[in-house]
Amino acid sequence: MMATRDIKAGEVIISVPKKFLITYRSLTNLLKVKLSAHQFISLYLILEYKKGSQSSIYPYINMLPKDFDNMPLNYNKELFNLLPHNVKVDVKSQRAKFEHDFAAINNFLKSQGIHSKITRKDYLWGWLCVNTRCIYLETKNSDDVKDRIAIAPLLDFLNHTYEAKIKGEFNYMTQCYEITTFVPYKRGDQVFINYGPHDNFFILMEYGFVIPNNPYNYVSLDKEYLEISLPGETELARQEKLDLLLRHGFYGDYSLRISEISFRLLTALRLRVIQQFDVSTTGTQGIILKWKNTITGLTEIINSQNEKSMYFHLQLICESALLKAEQVLEALKASVRISKIHPYAIFFVVNVTN
Numbered sequence: 312m313m314a315t316r317d318i319k320a321g322e323v324i325i326s327v328p329k330k331f332l333i334t335y336r337s338l339t340n341l342l343k344v345k346l347s348a349h350q351f352i353s354l355y356l357i358l359e360y361k362k363g364s365q366s367s368i369y370p371y372i373n374m375l376p377k378d379f380d381n382m383p384l385n386y387n388k389e390l391f392n393l394l395p396h397n398v399k400v401d402v403k404s405q406r407a408k409f410e411h412d413f414a415a416i417n418n419f420l421k422s423q424g425i426h427s428k429i430t431r432k433d434y435l436w437g438w439l440c441v442n443t444r445c446i447y448l449e450t451k452n453s454d455d456v457k458d459r460i461a462i463a464p465l466l467d468f469l470n471h472t473y474e475a476k477i478k479g480e481f482n483y484m485t486q487c488y489e490i491t492t493f494v495p496y497k498r499g500d501q502v503f504i505n506y507g508p509h510d511n512f513f514i515l516m517e518y519g520f521v522i523p524n525n526p527y528n529y530v531s532l533d534k535e536y537l538e539i540s541l542p543g544e545t546e547l548a549r550q551e552k553l554d555l556l557l558r559h560g561f562y563g564d565y566s567l568r569i570s571e572i573s574f575r576l577l578t579a580l581r582l583r584v585i586q587q588f589d590v591s592t593t594g595t596q597g598i599i600l601k602w603k604n605t606i607t608g609l610t611e612i613i614n615s616q617n618e619k620s621m622y623f624h625l626q627l628i629c630e631s632a633l634l635k636a637e638q639v640l641e642a643l644k645a646s647v648r649i650s651k652i653h654p655y656a657i658f659f660v661v662n663v664t665n
């Protein structure tokens with residue numbers, strides 16, 4: 312979407328009247344349903360899609376993507392396996408959510424005596440249309456979960472940038488969904504919204520694209536942390552350290568950003584590199600106490616030797632992550648040559664790996 316005049320910070324750039332919002336409530340006259348808003352709006356979109364030019368919202372249906380082959384949920388096994396471990400975990404839970412929703416609409420259609428001709432592929436299309444395009448509405452009645460999401464076709468013209476500063480909300484006075492920009496635009500500029508402070512893993516999974524030089528990007532080192540082998544560390548010691556991490560809320564979510572090593576990762580590594588670890592001894596109990604002090608902020612480090620070893624092993628796990636990424640990039644190069652995978656999908660996986 313483009314600015315047709317200069318726009319000042321603080322101006323409302325878009326105002327969509329309630330009657331043009333597709334919500335659960337706006338559709339309930341069509342069918343009495345016991346489905347979530349996401350489930351039902353997805354069903355509505357695919358039913359409209361199947362009507363072709365007879366659909367009352369045909370112009371909108373016609374401008375929706377024809378497929379979502381570039382989204383991880385649709386990747387074949389070969390490409391899925393090349394995704395970073397943490398993305399695979401998230402895509403698996405997204406897939407489970409989809410399967411749950413697909414089962415719910417099938418049950419619903421059956422309960423209505425409707426013989427469904429909606430395939431998994433059909434429904435996935437509707438489901439991803441909603442996932443990539445819905446807006447969240449703060450309802451006055453916080454129990455009214457069915458009214459929380461909406462599709463506003465006009466808003467589909469707005470793309471995302473992390474630089475946009477906006478507020479989007481339903482205005483009860485004007486009965487419109489309004490977007491206010493807090494950055495100015497010049498006539499002819501592309502006008503953006505901001506889907507949130509998301510890294511490329513999230514953006515790829517939820518919206519099917521990536522942002523070059525996204526400042527929210529990070530590398531997850533959870534798998535490398537668990538797989539690291541420390542000389543002299545017994546399986547019992549390893550398990551006791553992991554139990555301690557769990558008990559203190561420091562298990563997992565170990566990330567590296569462009570200019571930041573997460574405190575969680577540093578803390579977990581400090582514990583991990585402690586040698587001759589045996590919780591039944593007073594020596595280990597004393598060092599665990601010092602480790603706990605680094606969590607509360609009482610001290611910054613356990614001791615200089617532990618700190619040195621921690622950074623040494625941090626470097627090792629970074630090198631291991633780098634090696635894996637290089638192998639993935641090589642495999643992706645081969646995929647481009649041999650398979651029929653959507654070229655954008657390959658570009659996206661290269662981007663989240665790089």
Ligand SMILES: C[S@@+](CC[C@H](N)C(=O)[O-])C[C@H]1O[C@@H](n2cnc3c(N)ncnc32)[C@H](O)[C@@H]1O
Nearest residue numbers: 443444466467468469470471472518519520521
């Ligand atoms: C609400 S739609 C935005 C409008 C979309 N460009 C269209 O023409 O339908 C959301 C989709 O737009 C695309 N999109 C939004 N911002 C983008 C960006 N900065 N770069 C690339 N694609 C973007 C993604 O495919 C996303 O799923």
